[in-house]
Each structure stands twice: as C-alpha cells, then as structure tokens.
Amino acid sequence: MHTLFHKVWNAHAVRTLASGQTQLFVGLHLVHEVTSPQAFDMVRQHGWRVPYPERTFATVDHIVPTSSQKRPFIDLTAEQMTSALEGNCREFGITLYAPGGDGGDNQGIVHVIGPELGLTQPGMTIACGDSHTSTHGALGAIAFGIGTSQVRDVLASQCLALDPLKVRRIEVTGRLRPGVFAKDVILTIIRRLGVNGGVGFAYEYAGPTIEGMTIDERMTICNMSIEGGARAGYVNPDDTTFAFLEGRRFAPQGAAFGRAVEWWRQIASDAGATYDDVVTIDASAIEPTVTWGINPGQSVGIHESIAANADPEALAFMGFSGGAPVEGTRIDVAFIGSCTNGRLSDLEEAAKVVRGRRVASHVQALVVPGSQAVRRAAEARGLDEIFTKAGFEWRGAGCSMCLAMNPDKLEGQQVCASSSNRNFKGRQGSPTGRTLLMSPAMVAAAAVAGEVVDVREMLEEVPA
Amino acid sequence: MAAITAVAGRGLPLRGADLDTDRIMPARFLRAVTFEGLEHHLFEDDRAADPAHPFSDPRYRGATVLVVNRNFGCGSSREHAPQGLARYGIKAIVGESFSEIFLGNSSVLGMPCLTASPESIDALQSLLEREPQIVIDVRVDTGVVTAGDLHVQAQMPPGMRDAFLTDQWNPTAMLLDRYEQVRAVATSLPYISGFQE
Numbered sequence: 001m002h003t004l005f006h007k008v009w010n011a012h013a014v015r016t017l018a019s020g021q022t023q024l025f026v027g028l029h030l031v032h033e034v035t036s037p038q039a040f041d042m043v044r045q046h047g048w049r050v051p052y053p054e055r056t057f058a059t060v061d062h063i064v065p066t067s068s069q070k071r072p073f074i075d076l077t078a079e080q081m082t083s084a085l086e087g088n089c090r091e092f093g094i095t096l097y098a099p100g101g102d103g104g105d106n107q108g109i110v111h112v113i114g115p116e117l118g119l120t121q122p123g124m125t126i127a128c129g130d131s132h133t134s135t136h137g138a139l140g141a142i143a144f145g146i147g148t149s150q151v152r153d154v155l156a157s158q159c160l161a162l163d164p165l166k167v168r169r170i171e172v173t174g175r176l177r178p179g180v181f182a183k184d185v186i187l188t189i190i191r192r193l194g195v196n197g198g199v200g201f202a203y204e205y206a207g208p209t210i211e212g213m214t215i216d217e218r219m220t221i222c223n224m225s226i227e228g229g230a231r232a233g234y235v236n237p238d239d240t241t242f243a244f245l246e247g248r249r250f251a252p253q254g255a256a257f258g259r260a261v262e263w264w265r266q267i268a269s270d271a272g273a274t275y276d277d278v279v280t281i282d283a284s285a286i287e288p289t290v291t292w293g294i295n296p297g298q299s300v301g302i303h304e305s306i307a308a309n310a311d312p313e314a315l316a317f318m319g320f321s322g323g324a325p326v327e328g329t330r331i332d333v334a335f336i337g338s339c340t341n342g343r344l345s346d347l348e349e350a351a352k353v354v355r356g357r358r359v360a361s362h363v364q365a366l367v368v369p370g371s372q373a374v375r376r377a378a379e380a381r382g383l384d385e386i387f388t389k390a391g392f393e394w395r396g397a398g399c400s401m402c403l404a405m406n407p408d409k410l411e412g413q414q415v416c417a418s419s420s421n422r423n424f425k426g427r428q429g430s431p432t433g434r435t436l437l438m439s440p441a442m443v444a445a446a447a448v449a450g451e452v453v454d455v456r457e458m459l460e461e462v463p464a
Numbered sequence: 465m466a467a468i469t470a471v472a473g474r475g476l477p478l479r480g481a482d483l484d485t486d487r488i489m490p491a492r493f494l495r496a497v498t499f500e501g502l503e504h505h506l507f508e509d510d511r512a513a514d515p516a517h518p519f520s521d522p523r524y525r526g527a528t529v530l531v532v533n534r535n536f537g538c539g540s541s542r543e544h545a546p547q548g549l550a551r552y553g554i555k556a557i558v559g560e561s562f563s564e565i566f567l568g569n570s571s572v573l574g575m576p577c578l579t580a581s582p583e584s585i586d587a588l589q590s591l592l593e594r595e596p597q598i599v600i601d602v603r604v605d606t607g608v609v610t611a612g613d614l615h616v617q618a619q620m621p622p623g624m625r626d627a628f629l630t631d632q633w634n635p636t637a638m639l640l641d642r643y644e645q646v647r648a649v650a651t652s653l654p655y656i657s658g659f660q661e
Contacts, residue, residue, distance in 0.1 A: 015642065018630065020627075023635075027655065034495075037498070038497070063495060077496075130541060145541040148543040149543060196563070227539075257659075259661070405491045422484075
C-alpha cells in the first residue's frame with residue numbers, strides 16, 4: 001500500500017548516494033531562458049555532454065516581452081538571453097519553442113506548455129529551474145523546482161540528488177459555491193497550513209472536490225504548493241487526466257495510449273496507502289479569497305476583516321489596518337495571467353465577468369495568455385474582443401507582471417489585483433508596489449469596479 | 465572542492481520571517497547570462513527602504529556568517545539569491561528554518577545552512593547587534609555555534625552534514641559516475657520507450 005509519490009520515487013531511484021540522498025532519474029526536464037544559461041556554461045566548461053537531449057524541452061517565458069514578440073525583441077537583454085538559449089539548445093540538440101524559431105507557436109509559460117503539449121504525463125519525475133514546477137503534479141507527476149546548479153546536473157546526468165519527502169494528504173470535501181474557484185481553495189489551504197507548513201512534504205490533493213475538478217483547476221492548486229512550502233504537489237491520475245491527455249501531441253497514441261492508461265492507473269496512490277499527515281478542508285465554507293499582506297498565507301475571505309493583531313510589517317507595507325476589510329480597496333492595475341491562472345478556462349471565467357462591462361477609467365488592465373496556444377484558442381472564442389472592448393490590453397504569452405522581468409511592472413505604490421501567485425514585497429517590479437492575489441474572475445470584477453469587490457455580485461446581475 | 469568542517473568569522477544578524485528570494489535578489493538582476501556582480505544587489509530594495517539595513521551597515525562589512533529567522537529563502541527557486549550571498553562572502557547561514565529549494569541551492573555552493581531554536585537565534589542576533597566585531601565559530605561536524613561565551617546547538621540533516629565533512633557536497637561527480645545504472649532505470653520506465661509492447 002503506497003502513495004503515488006513513493007511509487008514514482010522508487011521507479012526513478014538509481015541508487016542511494018554516500019550523502020544519504022537519492023540519485024533520481026528525471027523523466028522530463030523543462031528549461032527557460034533565465035535559470036539555464038549558467039548551467040549550460042558549466043556543462044560546456046567541464047566538457048560534458050547531454051546524454052538525454054530528447055528528454056529536455058526549452059521555451060522562453062520569463063523575460064520575453066508581451067507587447068510585441070517580433071524578433072529581434074526591442075528589449076536587447078531579452079533578445080540576448082533568448083539567443084543564448086537558442087545557441088545552447090542548438091549546441092546540445094534540445095528542442096526549443098521560441099518566437100521566430102521552429103515550432104515558435106508552441107511558446108508559452110513553461111508550466112502551461114508542458115501539459116498543453118502532452119509532455120507532462122502521470123508517473124513521471126519532472127524538474128525545471130522554476131519553483132512553480134509543482135504545477136505538473138496536477139497530472140500525477142512528481143515535479144520539483146530546482147536551482148541552476150541542479151539544472152546543470154540534470155543536463156549532464158539526467159539525474160538529481162534529492163532527499164525523499166514525506167507525504168501530506170489534503171482531503172478537500174464539499175461543493176464549491178458559485179464564484180469560488182480553485183484559486184480560493186489553494187489560498188485557503190496555504191492560509192490554514194502556513195507558508196512554511198509544507199517544508200519537507202509533498203502535498204497530495206485528494207477528496208471529492210479535487211476529483212471533480214478539471215486539469216486546469218488542479219494545476220492552479222498544485223502550482224501554489226510551493227507557496228505553502230511544499231516543493232511538490234500532486235493529484236492522483238484518473239479518467240479526467242486520461243481524457244485531458246488523449247490526442248495531445250506528445251501523449252502516447254493509439255494502442256500505446258491504452259497501455260499508458262494501464263500504467264498510469266497503477267501508479268496512483270493505493271486505497272490503503274499510509275500518509276505522514278492528513279488534513280481535511282471543507283470547500284463549501286470557502287469564500288472568494290484575497291490576500292492583504294506580503295506572503296500568500298496572509299489572506300481573508302472577501303467579507304472578512306484583517307485580524308486586529310495581524311503582522312505589523314505587512315500592514316504597514318500594504319497600507320492596511322488591523323480590523324479593516326480588503327473589500328473596497330481601490331486598485332490601479334489588474335493583471336490576469338501567470339502559470340497559476342493564465343490558461344483558457346481562467347480567461348473564460350474572467351471574460352464572463354467582463355462581457356458587456358468597462359474597465360474603470362483609473363485602472364490599467366491586462367490579460368496575458370499563458371501560452372500562444374491559449375491565446376489562439378481564446379481568440380477563436382472571441383475572448384480577445386470581449387477583453388479589448390472592455391478596455392483590457394490583450395498581450396502575447398509570457399510570465400509578464402507576475403515577476404516583472406520585462407517592461408510589465410507596477411510603478412510606485414500602485415495596488416494590483418493579480419491572478420498570479422506571489423504578493424512578496426517588490427515582486428511585481430516596483431519596490432513599493434502592492435499585490436492583492438485573487439482568482440481571475442475576482443481580478444476581472446476589481447478591474448471593472450475599480451476596487452476589490454465580491455465577484456458574485458457581478459455574476460448575479462448580467463448587464464444588458 | 466574541499467571538506468567543510470567549520471566556518472569562523474564575523475556575523476551579520478538579519479531579522480525577519482519569510483524573507484523570500486525576491487527580497488534577497490530582486491528579479492531585475494536576473495536579466496543576465498552570468499551570476500557575476502550579484503553580490504552588489506543583495507536586498508537592494510530593502511536597503512533602499514531602510515538605511516539601517518544590516519547589509520548596508522559598515523559594522524558588518526566582511527561578515528561570513530549570516531544569522532536569520534524563520535523560512536529564509538522561500539519563494540522563487542532562483543539560485544541567484546544564494547549565489548549573491550556566496551559571492552558577497554557569506555560562508556555559512558544559521559537560522560530558525562529554511563525553504564527547501566534555497567537550502568539545496570546553498571549546499572551545492574558549499575554554503576552550509578544550520579537550524580537552531582528561535583531563542584538561540586535571537587540570542588545570537590542580539591549578541592551580534594551589541595558586539596558586531598565578535599567572531600562566530602560554526603562547527604559543521606558538531607553543530608555547535610560559539611560566539612564569545614554564547615554556545616548554541618544547531619542542527620543539520622545527518623546526510624547533508626556528512627556530505628560537507630567528506631567533500632561530497634557537490635553531487636555532480638557522483639551523479640555522472642554510474643551511467644549504466646542510470647540507463648537501466650531509464651530503460652525500465654515504460655514512458656521512455658513510448659509504452660511499446
């Protein structure tokens with residue numbers, strides 16, 4: 001009786017190293033332009049080769065401009081980092097999806113394109129030099145964020161030296177109320193367990209609420225595992241997973257797909273598996289949730305007040321007082337996008353709110369699709385028109401204002417309603433900028449109202 | 465590489481819980497293809513906001529032991545954060561707790577991270593604030609951290625400790641060592657062969 005985590009770990013374990021760590025084979029390695037150039041340099045300097053180039057895929061997402069993705073990029077550093085990745089991928093035989101290159105229309109945020117292309121599959125070990133790699137656990141993979149030295153290790157050996165994790169099962173029961181989304185569930189989990197509550201653990205998200213979720217929703221949940229301190233998070237693969245994967249470009253095809261499903265079913269946690277910890281969350285009690293502070297655990301329900309004795313440093317930075325509500329806070333910027341909430345279903349939920357309405361005149365609002373494929377699918381459904389008519393900017397694919405490595409940044413003390421994952425001080429590009437994390441629908445509602453509001457009120461009254 | 469059994473030097477007390485890697489190294493300094501010069505940008509925004517920030521305080525210049533609080537290095541996996549600290553001259557970090565990715569990234573740079581109780585950390589930080597010139601001795605082998613008359617028992621996972629003591633803290637050579645075993649594991653995984661019969 002084992003968990004998926006232990007089965008996947010054991011299937012990929014090469015040996016126990018002298019340090020006590022496990023040498024773990026990495027089934028899929030994803031690379032982007034910001035955490036890889038130094039790794040490629042180290043591989044080159046040592047004269048190593050890349051033994052499994054077909055198990056690494058690269059794209060550009062962090063620094064790419066989203067205003068125009070025509071090459072050469074206007075931002076010279078972005079152009080330089082993209083060409084460096086192009087050169088590295090060419091030299092080592094790695095497939096790269098970047099604007100202007102072969103397969104460039106597959107470009108997007110690394111955690112959006114992996115599942116989209118069917119690269120991410122159940123039972124795999126996945127590594128990427130990005131902490132939100134936990135996203136891929138939504139399909140039943142064990143996926144880790146790693147540093148650049150480890151990117152070097154994976155390139156050179158297809159392996160990582162890691163300590164095994166304990167497994168905490170997070171059982172979510174109860175029906176989500178209308179206007180409440182996966183984002184609200186994960187913000188609630190992090191608030192309850194703490195931003196470091198998951199250190200040393202992989203989170204297994206389970207229970208009827210999770211089982212009833214789409215893969216997009218499961219990705220939102222797994223994505224933010226790291227914000228709770230858990231390096232990996234996953235959902236056991238099921239029929240929803242298999243239906244999502246069938247027909248995707250890199251998924252097994254034909255009879256092989258049937259054999260894959262058999263293996264994927266076996267790799268899921270056994271019914272009697274033992275866990276290091278079990279936590280239960282009642283989803284029916286969750287309200288649309290908004291962060292008020294400077295870490296993702298500092299949140300409240302939309303009609304709840306901030307605790308009177310809340311962290312003074314966070315209150316001072318954000319300009320809130322203990323005992324005050326977040327509802328009604330005036331915003332300057334609305335950002336819909338990121339590896340947390342930049343997929344088609346996220347844009348659809350936001351568009352439902354925006355349709356027939358206008359962005360408040362003092363708000364800059366932008367939609368940044370998670371990938372070029374998401375952008376094309378949204379345009380095919382006319383979502384771009386709904387957003388632009390309302391006054392949103394419709395951008396190219398990338399990480400954009402989630403971490404502000406490109407020109408999409410907050411200025412001064414601007415307040416941003418954001419569908420991203422981190423409200424750290426300075427995260428969105430201005431050292432004094434302030435981030436309020438919430439679901440894409442809530443961001444859309446805030447954009448229209450010009451302040452933080454309960455999206456359910458807008459969902460009830462449909463404009464003529 | 466070399467075995468690391470102890471680090472001794474002056475200390476730098478940095479108070480605050482959940483100091484994330486965006487704080488340690490703001491994202492705009494990741495716009496480069498090397499790690500060079502990152503030591504100049506540590507806590508750049510925090511230092512601008514607080515002129516008395518310990519990383520700006522001349523009394524702590526040249527410190528090699530950083531003393532921090534809970535969940536240090538949480539958030540982004542950017543190795544640029546520990547790279548910046550190591551290039552600045554930090555050789556060991558003692559704290560209440562660390563994020564897992566930061567701890568791993570620091571270890572492979574040969575910068576051990578040890579944990580100690582909140583009371584011990586507070587005592588160390590207070591001592592450093594009173595006597596910035598005092599020398600801290602961090603024993604990786606025993607976990608004992610000594611500063612003047614203050615002795616603190618710190619911890620590190622035994623495997624990681626042994627890796628520092630036996631010069632195996634950078635695992636790349638070990639990972640490259642058994643290629644046949646790696647290939648055997650790869651071959652045993654059904655997805656590597658595309659689920660062929």
